[in-house]
Amino acid sequence: MNVFAERRKQLLERLQGVLVIPAAQVAIRNNDVEHEYRQDSDFYYLTGFSEPEAVLVLAPNHAEHKFVLFVRKRDPEREAYDGARAGIDGAKEDFGADAAYLVSELDDKLYEYLKGNARLYYRLGDNRAMDDRVLGGVRFTRQRGARNNHLWPTEIVDPATVLHETRIIKREDELDRMRRAAAITRDAHLGAMALARPGRYEYEIEARIREIFRRSGAERIAYEPIIGSGPNATVLHYRQNNRQMHEGELLLIDAGCEYDYYAADVTRTFPVSGTFSPAQWRLYEVVLEAQVTAIEAVKPGANLDAIHDEVVETLVRGLVREGLLEGEPEKIIEDRSYKRFYMHRTSHWLGMDVHDVGVYYQGGAPRSLEPGMVLTIEPGIYISPSDDKVPAEYRGLGIRIEDDILVTPEGYTNLTADIPKSVADVERACRG
Ligand SMILES: [Mn+2]
Incomplete structure (x- = not known):
């Protein structure tokens, strides 16, 4: 059958x-x-x-x-x-x-x-x-x-x-397709990191990504890709992808393919010139710490609200440490003033649809994770180019890191783990 x-x-x-x-x-x-x-x-x-x-x-x-x-x-x-x-x-x-x-x-x-x-x-x-x-x-x-x-x-x-x-519980035949979508998406992000450099245009990177998706057998993109350089990285749904990139900027790429009706959804942020500036590097580490901590919290019985709260806590502590937010972290979380820099949720279900089906709450409470669910973990920090309350070196920086996480009986598997993410790995990938 x-x-x-x-x-x-x-x-x-x-x-x-x-x-x-x-x-x-x-x-x-x-x-x-x-x-x-x-x-x-x-x-x-x-x-x-x-x-x-x-x-x-x-x-x-x-x-x-x-x-x-x-x-x-x-x-x-x-x-x-x-x-x-x-x-x-x-x-x-x-x-x-x-x-x-x-x-x-x-x-x-x-x-x-x-x-x-x-x-x-x-x-x-x-x-x-x-x-x-x-x-x-x-x-x-x-x-x-x-x-x-x-x-x-x-x-x-x-x-x-x-x-x-x-549909919210993925069977093995579905996971095979999601793993394939993740592998093709990895190749595309690696291709983008190798290709980007000052002087190139965002659409050149988009073209490379689409080329790798199609030539690898993916029918289509899972959603319109975001290729945002410099201040465009702070525009959450940026789609024009037509700006020239410059020395010293970051490039945020949110792109995933659809393979045999299953989606990948991955974001990476890397320096156009191949090396993070000190301010970029410090902020990147804040997002990365939040993302890794959140991924490690994924296991049966956990829930997305608790994971999101943990992300917010890590981000806020980092933003205070870097001097971008002032005051007690508890107070900042309570009055939600961190939303100036982190305004979206951390996760959504992933599957045949990029924002996949399945309710997030059951009986008024956040639903518990179960083996076979796949979700994204995608914290970010976005600093408006016109935010004059932060030091100039931080203005216009947008950083998001997103992976696709499968809940397993023991905990989790990161389906997109081999797409470079640490500062050292990203800089290496940028050198091609
Ligand atoms: Mn996503």
């Missing part, structure tokens, strides 16, 4: 009703030109099917059709332009559907799968046209239900409640 069939089987055992998940929608860029298409992660997780205009139905209460796919019609003329389509036959033979129909038949066929189910798992609000079609099916099933003595959906539940709790 392939991995997708296994996932469906596990989910079917947990479902208390019928589940409907549409494929990701095609997004138009302009006229007849589309944005790059990427399948919806939930849809792909359960089917391995990457075509648009498809709908997945899992029907545990149906006698024969537990797994149903609605797909595009075969169309030799269109396929000459866009490539082959699986069609109804392919959906059954290649993707294992118990039944398959044209997506144009969805409205007529939904009744057969909705009837007999008091619960429908469907995510409302993401795709309004699809909402209309599914709710039309619910309405029809309700009208028939009273007369024909069968249940109809009286409850619509977000599939996230069952599916995302499965």
Whole structure:
């Protein structure tokens, strides 16, 4: 049984009703030109099917059709332009559907799968046209239900409640892909460190990173990369990547590839000229200490809020030590004045999506880490170029260090551990 069939089987055992998940929608860029298409992660997780205009139905209460796919019609003329389509036959033979129909038949066929189910798992609000079609099916099933003595959906539940709790725990086949994504991302960061030097432009570094991703077999980037030199490193979502880099500046790179639908998410900060200045070096060590301490705290039972608090504490003590913050660390943490330099959270889940699915709180409390979860640890310090309350040598410095951490039964594995991070390793990598 392939991995997708296994996932469906596990989910079917947990479902208390019928589940409907549409494929990701095609997004138009302009006229007849589309944005790059990427399948919806939930849809792909359960089917391995990457075509648009498809709908997945899992029907545990149906006698024969537990797994149903609605797909595009075969169309030799269109396929000459866009490539082959699986069609109804392919959906059954290649993707294992118990039944398959044209997506144009969805409205007529939904009744057969909705009837007999008091619960429908469907995510409302993401795709309004699809909402209309599914709710039309619910309405029809309700009208028939009273007369024909069968249940109809009286409850619509977000599939996230069952599916995302499965996706948050990564199995071995998923971790293989995440390790591959991490290895390719390592090569790209090494390539960037070797290439950067005063006079080069941020986009040259971006081009090298994209080249290494693609030539290594990664389908795409996991998110738009940030290549921020000098003051751009303090702009958290900097995307222009078009500035010329200068002697004495830092370069912050936040870039990760997506390999076979799994993401890496890595940030490194290094000196453009290959050597940290004393002020850069001191600040870098503060961030690094916070990051390493946080990683070492990862183990089953720990939680992201506690890890974040520890990061804040380490950063604040470092900032006080370097004279960037004044006063008692406890007081600074309490009044949150450190947010001037560290304004974002420390972690997010990582998986098929770069900000992966899964809740962060359960029953009002931060959820406990479990083996198989993957998260980022990404503390930073960002000092505005116009902050005249700090010594000039610190102004415009932005430093973030980010790794991808797998929770294991014993503690953790750093999936991106071999991307240079210590001052000595980074400076060596910058020399190429
Ligand atoms: Mn991240």
